[in-house]
Amino acid sequence: xxxxxxxxxxxxxxxxxxxxxxxxxxxxxxxxxxxxxxxxxxxxxxxxxxxxxxxxxxxxxxxxxxxxxxxxxxxxxxxxxxxxxxxxxxxxxxxxxxxxxxxxxxxxxxxx
Amino acid sequence: xxxxxxxxxxxxxxxxxxxxxxxxxxxxxxxxxxxxxxxxxxxxxxxxxxxxxxxxxxxxxxxxxxxxxxxxxxxxxxxxxxxxxxxxxxxxxxxxxxxxxxxxxxxxxxxxxx
Numbered sequence: 001x002x003x004x005x006x007x008x009x010x011x012x013x014x015x016x017x018x019x020x021x022x023x024x025x026x027x028x029x030x031x032x033x034x035x036x037x038x039x040x041x042x043x044x045x046x047x048x049x050x051x052x053x054x055x056x057x058x059x060x061x062x063x064x065x066x067x068x069x070x071x072x073x074x075x076x077x078x079x080x081x082x083x084x085x086x087x088x089x090x091x092x093x094x095x096x097x098x099x100x101x102x103x104x105x106x107x108x109x110x111x112x
Numbered sequence: 113x114x115x116x117x118x119x120x121x122x123x124x125x126x127x128x129x130x131x132x133x134x135x136x137x138x139x140x141x142x143x144x145x146x147x148x149x150x151x152x153x154x155x156x157x158x159x160x161x162x163x164x165x166x167x168x169x170x171x172x173x174x175x176x177x178x179x180x181x182x183x184x185x186x187x188x189x190x191x192x193x194x195x196x197x198x199x200x201x202x203x204x205x206x207x208x209x210x211x212x213x214x215x216x217x218x219x220x221x222x223x224x225x226x
Contacts, residue, residue, distance in 0.1 A: 004154070033213070035216075040121070040218060041218060042118075042200065042216045042217055042218035042219050043155070043200065043216040044216075045213060048213060058213070090154050090155075092154075099143050099145065099160055099162075099204060100145070100157045100160060101157075101202075101214055102157075103154030103156070105152070105153055105154050106152075106153070106154055
């Protein structure tokens with residue numbers, strides 16, 4: 001039962017470097033999400049994909065891009081990392097008829 | 113944007129104590145969810161509430177969907193050490209039959225009393 005799998009689990013980047021965070025789910029869910037978690041800020045939605053082929057901005061999209069590669073995979077790209085993007089990133093997925101969102105274990109990103 | 117006000121931000125528990133936390137909003141939600149996050153893990157769903165006034169239990173946890181649909185609370189009875197973690201409330205609105213996105217509160221951090 002893999003559920004939602006995120007890679008990598010940890011990453012350190014230098015300011016200006018780029019990277020892609022990967023997310024895959026094996027539950028045949030239509031919707032997928034990227035959140036960031038910062039101390040005292042809760043979970044804030046970066047981007048989401050309501051179905052394969054569509055993506056939309058969430059609350060804090062600046063500095064990020066996403067790709068819904070297929071139904072299983074939803075990646076998050078930082079083109080030019082900044083220290084303000086130091087955070088824990090969570091991917092989540094949800095079925096069409098379900099309210100519950102299932103989360104991955106997170107990617108802890110530090111930008112120095 | 114929409115916001116959920118979750119309180120308290122943090123609390124210390126002693127084994128055996130009852131714990132209570134709540135979420136309020138200026139907006140109406142169709143669904144309220146409560147999640148728990150253990151250190152180093154992603155949030156996991158504890159309880160989902162779908163109707164105003166609904167009271168639902170899951171073991172020692174009890175949650176209620178407020179009558180006004182603008183608030184929810186979570187109670188933990190007889191707390192144990194493994195209850196420590198961060199608890200999040202989340203609300204969802206539906207638009208014309210479509211699911212809205214989940215809006216999360218900022219979390220309540222439960223720690224053990226020193």
